[in-house]
Amino acid sequence: MNYRRRLRVLPAALLVFVALTGVSLPGWSDAPRRAGAAAAVLTPAAARAQAERVITTDLLRSYLTFIASDALQGRDTPSPGLDAAAQFLAFNLKRLGLKPMGDDGTYFQKIALRHVLPDGEKSRALLVGTPPLHFESDFLPELSGHRGGAGSVPESPLIYVSHGWVIPSRNIDAYKGVDVRDRVMVVAGRALPKGVQFYDLERGAARRGGWTGPAAYAAAHGARGIVYLPETEGGYADLVRSVRAEQGEIAPTDPAVASDETMREPASNAVPAIVLSWEVARRLFEGEPLSGDALLEDSETGEGSRAFMLRPEKRIAFTTAYRRDTVYTQNVVASLEGSGPVLREQYVAFGAHYDHVGVGLPDKNGDRIYNGADDDGSGTTALLTLAEAFSRADARPRRSLLFVWHCGEEKGLWGSSYFTAHPTVPLKQIVTQLNMDMIGRSKKQGDRERKNAELSGPDEIYVIGSRAMSTKLAAVSESVNRNYLDLKFNYKYDDPDDPNYFFYRSDHYNYARRGVPIIFYFDGEHADYHGRDDEVDRIDFDKMLKVTRTVFLTATELANLLDPPKVDKKMPFTG
Numbered sequence: 323m324n325y326r327r328r329l330r331v332l333p334a335a336l337l338v339f340v341a342l343t344g345v346s347l348p349g350w351s352d353a354p355r356r357a358g359a360a361a362a363v364l365t366p367a368a369a370r371a372q373a374e375r376v377i378t379t380d381l382l383r384s385y386l387t388f389i390a391s392d393a394l395q396g397r398d399t400p401s402p403g404l405d406a407a408a409q410f411l412a413f414n415l416k417r418l419g420l421k422p423m424g425d426d427g428t429y430f431q432k433i434a435l436r437h438v439l440p441d442g443e444k445s446r447a448l449l450v451g452t453p454p455l456h457f458e459s460d461f462l463p464e465l466s467g468h469r470g471g472a473g474s475v476p477e478s479p480l481i482y483v484s485h486g487w488v489i490p491s492r493n494i495d496a497y498k499g500v501d502v503r504d505r506v507m508v509v510a511g512r513a514l515p516k517g518v519q520f521y522d523l524e525r526g527a528a529r530r531g532g533w534t535g536p537a538a539y540a541a542a543h544g545a546r547g548i549v550y551l552p553e554t555e556g557g558y559a560d561l562v563r564s565v566r567a568e569q570g571e572i573a574p575t576d577p578a579v580a581s582d583e584t585m586r587e588p589a590s591n592a593v594p595a596i597v598l599s600w601e602v603a604r605r606l607f608e609g610e611p612l613s614g615d616a617l618l619e620d621s622e623t624g625e626g627s628r629a630f631m632l633r634p635e636k637r638i639a640f641t642t643a644y645r646r647d648t649v650y651t652q653n654v655v656a657s658l659e660g661s662g663p664v665l666r667e668q669y670v671a672f673g674a675h676y677d678h679v680g681v682g683l684p685d686k687n688g689d690r691i692y693n694g695a696d697d698d699g700s701g702t703t704a705l706l707t708l709a710e711a712f713s714r715a716d717a718r719p720r721r722s723l724l725f726v727w728h729c730g731e732e733k734g735l736w737g738s739s740y741f742t743a744h745p746t747v748p749l750k751q752i753v754t755q756l757n758m759d760m761i762g763r764s765k766k767q768g769d770r771e772r773k774n775a776e777l778s779g780p781d782e783i784y785v786i787g788s789r790a791m792s793t794k795l796a797a798v799s800e801s802v803n804r805n806y807l808d809l810k811f812n813y814k815y816d817d818p819d820d821p822n823y824f825f826y827r828s829d830h831y832n833y834a835r836r837g838v839p840i841i842f843y844f845d846g847e848h849a850d851y852h853g854r855d856d857e858v859d860r861i862d863f864d865k866m867l868k869v870t871r872t873v874f875l876t877a878t879e880l881a882n883l884l885d886p887p888k889v890d891k892k893m894p895f896t897g
């Protein structure tokens with residue numbers, strides 16, 4: 323049943339006017355919606371009442387308890403657990419009457435993924451003068467798919483090139499004074515050079531000066547192949563485990579979807595590459611200027627910049643082959659039509675990522691599952707609760723609402739990259755995107771854990787994007803909050819050049835870089851971030867409730883504005 327059915331008596335002509343235009347009139351706004359009739363406009367007062375009626379800690383807790391349950395096995399992309407989460411969302415969206423906005427009238431936007439496994443039958447490796455190396459126990463074809471090409475390397479001398487990077491702006495060059503032509507490069511792990519972050523290459527100063535990774539360097543300078551050393555002692559065992567579990571390397575086939583790896587190594591003409599086990603690597607480096615633990619340290623830290631030829635009697639030959647197939651994952655997409663006859667063509671979009679990082683090695687309590695209750699079970703749950711609150715209201719904001727649960731965020735923003743490259747509503751009709759990624763944790767009083775130092779308090783949330791992108795968006799977001807719960811909005815990270823680079827680290831970035839103003843709500847890094855203890859029993863549901871209700875009211879306001887916010891700040895990523 324609806325609440326507060328209070329229809330005022332209005333002249334018939336006015337009723338017709340209201341029904342046709344969706345204009346809000348005082349006292350009319352709470353009118354119940356008849357099926358098929360144009361909805362009234364959701365006013366701030368009605369929105370507040372609706373938020374408080376539907377968005378409750380009980381509802382948040384019940385959804386999150388399922389989303390972050392062991393049954394979903396950490397929601398890796400792709401995985402049956404993630405698919406089950408998608409089915410759960412779709413089931414609820416259908417029940418609530420939201421419009422499917424995925425493929426072919428469904429809630430699912432499918433994304434094809436290339437799945438690559440090494441072919442153990444056809445792959446070979448031989449260190450001259452020793453017995454042939456064994457697939458898996460001694461070596462594996464390099465699995466970052468596109469980084470190692472399939473093919474054969476004839477018997478060749480070896481040259482050690484440490485991390486194998488050239489970054490002129492940082493004065494880094496792993497190849498000073500050496501020539502890799504007709505040789506096989508030995509690269510220490512996959513660590514970036516010491517002091518360089520991935521985001522420095524992608525966004526920071528290093529980007530402007532350009533950079534070359536080992537695969538690209540090998541292809542450009544005539545190296546015959548690459549031998550990678552594992553990053554850590556356990557790193558090779560992880561690779562073997564992944565191959566045995568038939569996981570291998572998985573990446574989107576769509577060239578518009580940039581993953582971390584493709585951004586790092588854009589080599590399309592990659593030379594063949596293998597990874598050696600640590601035992602074989604140790605043997606290979608016996609008697610060399612760098613060996614044993616020092617070699618391991620080079621691999622782990624990206625420390626070194628010394629290159630040298632291995633002794634001339636050491637030569638290697640290998641052949642790499644791969645098996646490839648295609649698997650699928652999906653975004654979940656739904657909408658709710660607005661009440662404005664014209665403005666309903668535009669959207670306020672909400673986002674969260676419903677994936678997490680899956681299953682790993684057991685911790686000391688035997689827990690193997692990364693449940694991701696905060697990251698981003700909290701956003702996933704809040705988004706479903708917002709959909710529920712809006713769909714059950716008697717009135718609607720003028721603009722339509724778009725709900726997107728992105729997959730593959732943890733893999734490198736795959737879902738949002740795909741959605742913004744293939745949007746199911748035109749992107750220029752999305753006036754703002756509100757992203758919730760981690761909104762369920764708070765710092766307790768007296769918490770001295772160093773890793774919780776930057777965690778926000780029970781009445782506080784980091785707000786990223788509004789001030790940095792749009793004067794109007796910032797003003798709306800501030801005034802809604804001030805007139806409602808008056809949470810502490812912390813703007814510490816609201817700067818694309820902040821060294822934590824949070825502006826680039828969740829799905830909103832893909833909307834922002836295409837010119838959509840965004841707000842990213844975020845509770846801050848904490849001790850359980852990407853840990854097995856990111857569990858439901860550590861969630862502060864009162865805080866999650868406050869943030870979700872605030873987002874509900876902010877979205878209502880944005881969806882009712884006659885003039886939507888514009889990007890009026892200069893963004894480093896749009897030039």
Ligand SMILES: [Zn+2]
Nearest residue numbers: 697698759760
């Ligand atoms: Zn996240």
